[in-house]
Amino acid sequence: MSSLIFCTDETQALMATDTLATSYDGQPGYFTSKASILPHLRMMIAGTGTAGFLDRWFVVINASAVRGIDNLNEHSPGYLATMWSAYKLEIAIPDDLTTTVYHFGFSEKTGLIHSYAYRSATGFQSELLRYGTAQKPECSLPDDYRFPQDIEKMMDEQRKIQAGLPKNKRVYIGGEILIHHLTTDGFNVYPLARFDDYDATEKSIYENLKAQRKK
Numbered sequence: 001m002s003s004l005i006f007c008t009d010e011t012q013a014l015m016a017t018d019t020l021a022t023s024y025d026g027q028p029g030y031f032t033s034k035a036s037i038l039p040h041l042r043m044m045i046a047g048t049g050t051a052g053f054l055d056r057w058f059v060v061i062n063a064s065a066v067r068g069i070d071n072l073n074e075h076s077p078g079y080l081a082t083m084w085s086a087y088k089l090e091i092a093i094p095d096d097l098t099t100t101v102y103h104f105g106f107s108e109k110t111g112l113i114h115s116y117a118y119r120s121a122t123g124f125q126s127e128l129l130r131y132g133t134a135q136k137p138e139c140s141l142p143d144d145y146r147f148p149q150d151i152e153k154m155m156d157e158q159r160k161i162q163a164g165l166p167k168n169k170r171v172y173i174g175g176e177i178l179i180h181h182l183t184t185d186g187f188n189v190y191p192l193a194r195f196d197d198y199d200a201t202e203k204s205i206y207e208n209l210k211a212q213r214k215k
Contacts, residue, residue, distance in 0.1 A: 002034050002048040003155050003173040004102070007133045007147050010112045012183045013044065013104035016151045016192065019175030020201065021051040024094065026167055028204045031175045037187050038062065043069045043105020044180050044187070048136055049120070050099040053087055057101060068108025073116050073126055076103070080124040100136075102129075104182060113182075137162060137171045148179050152193045159195070174201050 006015035017034040035046040047054030066072040115129040139157040177192040
C-alpha cells in the first residue's frame with residue numbers, strides 16, 4: 001500500500017509518494033520507487049495498492065507504440081484488466097487486495113496536462129481526473145497549502161491516522177518521500193524527506209530478509 005499526494009493544473013503535475021513496500025501483513029519488505037517517468041511520452045505514472053504491478057505496467061508502456069497519454073488511455077483499461085488477472089494468479093494475491101494506476105502527462109491532442117486513474121475495484125475503467133489536489137489515504141489539506149513544502153506534514157498525518165486503524169485495514173507508509181514534478185520544461189525527481197523511523201524500518205527489512213533465507 002502507498003501514500004500518494006498530487007496536484008495538477010494545465011501546465012504541471014506534481015506528485016509525492018512514499019517508498020516502503022510491505023508484505024500483506026504489513027511487515028517491511030523493501031524500499032522502492034512507486035512512480036516512474038516516461039520522457040518520450042511526456043508523462044508520469046504512479047501506483048497504489050499491491051506492490052510490483054506498476055513495474056510491469058511501465059515495461060508494457062515503454063515497449064509500446066502509443067503516441068501519448070490520450071492514445072495510451074484508449075488501450076489502458078483492457079490491458080490493465082488482463083494483466084491484473086494474470087498477476088493475481090501468479091503472485092497469489094488475496095481477492096480483497098486492490099491496485100490503482102495513475103497517469104499524468106501532457107496531452108498529445110491539447111498540449112495541456114491530462115490525468116487518468118484506473119482502479120482494479122472498477123475493472124480499470126478510465127477516469128479522467130479534474131485539476132486540483134488529491135491525497136490517498138485520507139488526510140487534511142492545509143489552509144493556503146504550498147507544495148511541496150506541506151507534503152511532509154500531510155504524510156505524517158496520514159501515518160498517524162493509519163496507525164490508529166486495525167492492522168488488516170491499515171495502509172503502511174514509510175521510507176522516504178519522493179517528488180515527481182512535470183512541467184513544460186521537463187521532469188524534476190528528488191527526495192523530499194525521510195520519515196523519523198527510516199533507520200528502524202531499514203533494520204527490519206534486513207532482519208525479515210535474513211529470516212526468510214533461513215526458512
